[in-house]
Amino acid sequence: MSLLSTYSGLFLSAFATTLKLFAFSAVGSLLLGTILAMMRVSPVPVFRAAGATYVTLVRNTPLTLVFFFFTFAYPLLKILKLDYEQGAIVALTLYTSAFICEVVRSGINTVPVGQAEASRALGLTFTQMLGSVVLPQAMRSVVPPLVSTLIALLKNTTVSAGFSVGDAGAIQSTLSEEGANMLVGLSWVAFFFVVLVLPLTFLQRSLEKRWSVAR
Amino acid sequence: MSNVLFDVPGPKARLRHQILAVVGVIGVAGIVGFIGYRFYDSGQFAPKMWEWLQYTTIQEQLAERILATLKAFALGAVMAMLFGAILAAGKLSEHAIWRGPATVIVEVFRAIPLLIMIFFFYFGLPAIDIKMSQFTAVVVGLTLYNGSVLAEVFRAGIMSLPRGQTEAAYALGMRKTQVMVLVLLPQALRVMLPTIVSQLVVLLKDTALGFIINYKELLDYAKYLGGQGQFGRPLVPVTLVVAAIYVTMCLLLTWLAVTLEKRNRRDKKLTPIDTKALDDVAIPAASQSM
Numbered sequence: 001m002s003l004l005s006t007y008s009g010l011f012l013s014a015f016a017t018t019l020k021l022f023a024f025s026a027v028g029s030l031l032l033g034t035i036l037a038m039m040r041v042s043p044v045p046v047f048r049a050a051g052a053t054y055v056t057l058v059r060n061t062p063l064t065l066v067f068f069f070f071t072f073a074y075p076l077l078k079i080l081k082l083d084y085e086q087g088a089i090v091a092l093t094l095y096t097s098a099f100i101c102e103v104v105r106s107g108i109n110t111v112p113v114g115q116a117e118a119s120r121a122l123g124l125t126f127t128q129m130l131g132s133v134v135l136p137q138a139m140r141s142v143v144p145p146l147v148s149t150l151i152a153l154l155k156n157t158t159v160s161a162g163f164s165v166g167d168a169g170a171i172q173s174t175l176s177e178e179g180a181n182m183l184v185g186l187s188w189v190a191f192f193f194v195v196l197v198l199p200l201t202f203l204q205r206s207l208e209k210r211w212s213v214a215r
Numbered sequence: 216m217s218n219v220l221f222d223v224p225g226p227k228a229r230l231r232h233q234i235l236a237v238v239g240v241i242g243v244a245g246i247v248g249f250i251g252y253r254f255y256d257s258g259q260f261a262p263k264m265w266e267w268l269q270y271t272t273i274q275e276q277l278a279e280r281i282l283a284t285l286k287a288f289a290l291g292a293v294m295a296m297l298f299g300a301i302l303a304a305g306k307l308s309e310h311a312i313w314r315g316p317a318t319v320i321v322e323v324f325r326a327i328p329l330l331i332m333i334f335f336f337y338f339g340l341p342a343i344d345i346k347m348s349q350f351t352a353v354v355v356g357l358t359l360y361n362g363s364v365l366a367e368v369f370r371a372g373i374m375s376l377p378r379g380q381t382e383a384a385y386a387l388g389m390r391k392t393q394v395m396v397l398v399l400l401p402q403a404l405r406v407m408l409p410t411i412v413s414q415l416v417v418l419l420k421d422t423a424l425g426f427i428i429n430y431k432e433l434l435d436y437a438k439y440l441g442g443q444g445q446f447g448r449p450l451v452p453v454t455l456v457v458a459a460i461y462v463t464m465c466l467l468l469t470w471l472a473v474t475l476e477k478r479n480r481r482d483k484k485l486t487p488i489d490t491k492a493l494d495d496v497a498i499p500a501a502s503q504s505m
Contacts, residue, residue, distance in 0.1 A: 043224065043228075043232055044236050044239055045236065046236045046240050046243065047239050050243045056466075057462060059465075060461065060462045060465035060469070061420070061458055061461055061462055061465075062420040062422075062423035062424075062434070062461055063420070063423075064424055064426055064427065064434060065454070065457065068426070068434060068437070068454060069454050072438070072441065072450050072454070073450050073451045073454045076259070076450060076451055077250075077253040077254065077257050078253070078256075079250075079253050155326075155327075155328035155329070156328070157328075158328040158330040158331055159330055159424070159427070161330065161427070162330070162424075169328070169330055169331060169334070172338055176338060182338045182341070183335075183339040185339075186331060186335045186339040187339070189331055190327045190331050190332070193326060193327050194323055194326040194327060197325075197326035198322065198326055
């Protein structure tokens with residue numbers, strides 16, 4: 001307890017950074033992931049191939065390597081200057097969007113064929129069918145795995161601590177500089193993550209239960 | 216699969232798709248080309264930057280580091296499966312004394328970020344005089360986290376079997392352990408294999424977290440090599456090569472998962488033939504007519 005009160009400022013600002021990274025990259029990867037999923041089901045082969053290549057490459061690359069690229073290699077390319085935090089958000093977004101894409105795509109595939117066929121028979125265009133028939137139904141089977149992907153994203157934000165971002169994972173290095181008890185400090189960090197993640201897990205479980213009956 | 220979403224295109228739609236395809240090609244080529252140009256412009260494609268690939272010493276060291284990564288992966292995978300099996304047995308137990316703790320352990324270890332766990336073992340435990348090498352810290356972290364995830368996979372696999380299997384086994388007079396080992400596990404393993412292998416891909420990727428606590432693995436070597444002035448600090452080329460190595464290793468594992476899944480499906484098709492063969496043995500009259 002005494003450690004927590006001594007370093008309350010550090011814990012607060014670190015977890016605020018974690019939540020900031022989480023919020024920005026969650027929004028970013030939801031957007032990019034949905035675009036990628038639409039590319040992967042689109043009637044144009046080029047888009048499908050591009051989406052598939054991106055997803056395969058990113059899903060098989062360690063997140064640490066993506067961070068490594070954006071921290072050390074990317075600045076050498078001199079494209080657009082990103083500070084460490086922005087780099088972390090870009091890395092997390094690019095990485096998570098591949099997983100979101102797969103979740104959304106498999107959600108689209110759970111909608112019975114008849115739904116798409118019926119809306120085609122009614123003369124809806126591809127966009128109309130996707131927007132007003134398929135996607136609203138796909139949402140139900142998509143939301144629970146989407147929440148798990150977001151939980152994974154929240155936990156993944158800690159990787160940025162290895163790359164000069166002062167998030168919750170970096171609490172450890174400050175504590176070590178100050179000579180505080182690391183065991184206690186890291187236990188508190190772990191505890192706060194459990195506190196952040198468990199409600200999300202329960203939300204996901206209850207959504208899964210409630211909606212699996214409806215289908 | 217997804218092509219049920221759209222109709223067989225008519226002439227107008229085909230034209231539209233072709234236009235979109237051209238736009239798509241231009242767009243994708245534009246993005247790839249721009250990145251490629253930035254690589255070229257910042258001198259990443261200069262021969263000097265790639266010279267390091269030719270040195271046998273570097274190749275050997277690279278192979279050594281790949282082995283270090285694979286070592287953490289192999290040990291972590293075996294231990295995680297054992298730990299997962301024990302936790303799953305606990306979660307499936309009829310006794311609340313086992314079920315309670317197992318459930319809590321699974322929930323807690325799944326909620327804590329793996330990196331924090333690795334930090335805990337590497338930086339935290341020395342406070343109570345338990346010192347771990349980087350390798351041990353990474354492997355223990357991988358074991359606890361992936362073991363908890365695998366426990367859920369194992370449990371779900373066994374729960375997915377029809378209840379009739381358990382009931383029939385009990386009706387035959389089998390004991391609890393016999394039901395699990397002889398009836399449920401062999402069937403559940405087949406269903407679970409693809410999921411287990413994809414979790415192993417996650418485990419393989421997570422070995423890269425060792426980089427953050429300076430475990431001497433592949434990514435750590437990339438950083439070392441990328442800083443070598445004598446090769447012109449080839450950070451970008453090294454990152455690309457290391458990425459290719461990781462992707463190849465993971466794809467090989469994924470390929471294994473797909474192959475297992477295919478074999479799994481073929482086996483199911485084979486099952487009726489097997490029963491027919493059994494019938495033939497049981498009814499000699501049938502085998503005579505064949």
